[in-house]
Amino acid sequence: MLFYAIAFVILVIDQFIKYLVHQTMxxxxxxxxxxMLKLTYVRNTGAAFSLFIGFSPYLAAAGVIVILAVICxxxxxxxxxxxxxxxxxFILGGSLGNxxxxxxxxxxxxxxxxTIWPVFNFADxxxxxxxxxxxxxxxxxxxxxxxxxx
Numbered sequence: 001m002l003f004y005a006i007a008f009v010i011l012v013i014d015q016f017i018k019y020l021v022h023q024t025m026x027x028x029x030x031x032x033x034x035x036m037l038k039l040t041y042v043r044n045t046g047a048a049f050s051l052f053i054g055f056s057p058y059l060a061a062a063g064v065i066v067i068l069a070v071i072c073x074x075x076x077x078x079x080x081x082x083x084x085x086x087x088x089x090f091i092l093g094g095s096l097g098n099x100x101x102x103x104x105x106x107x108x109x110x111x112x113x114x115t116i117w118p119v120f121n122f123a124d125x126x127x128x129x130x131x132x133x134x135x136x137x138x139x140x141x142x143x144x145x146x147x148x149x150x
Contacts, residue, residue: 003074003089010093014123015100018109030113040113045106056106063099067092083137090130097123 025031025041032038046053070092077084098121101108110119 003085003092006086006089007093007096010090010123010126011096011100014094014097014121014126017111017122018097018101021109021111025111036115038113038115039111040119042110042119043105043107044110044119045108056102060099060102063095063102066095067099070095084134087130087133087137090126090133094123094126094130097121097126 021039021041025039027041027043030038030040044053045056047059070088074085074088074092077088079085098108108121108123110121110124112121112125113119
């Protein structure tokens with residue numbers, strides 16, 4: 001149940017921030033925060049880095065496939081693999097957040113702008129953290145297997 005609780009909290013935070021951005025900012029508006037970090041309200045009809053603009057229905061279908069795959073992996077992993085389970089929950093919560101945008105808005109609300117990178121959102125951060133943690137964990141386990149042969 002903790003898996004779904006983590007994913008749900010991420011989903012709620014993501015949707016709440018997107019709601020605030022949508023309600024309080026004008027499309028294209030930028031608010032400087034500190035240094036290179038700004039809030040910039042953009043609508044992304046594409047995928048990461050605004051790739052595949054205009055393919056929202058296909059991206060929504062891909063999002064559903066990712067969500068189903070994450071849930072499948074969740075059930076295939078032992079429950080005591082908290083590290084991997086939490087990582088999958090991060091991916092699930094972020095993926096659900098962006099999928100809801102695609103379904104109900106036909107675009108994803110992005111707002112975090114660090115000038116040298118395309119604008120992104122909290123859901124994107126959670127997805128990336130989940131993927132990075134999984135890669136780190138799998139690489140460290142492989143390294144452990146190689147350095148301690150049976």
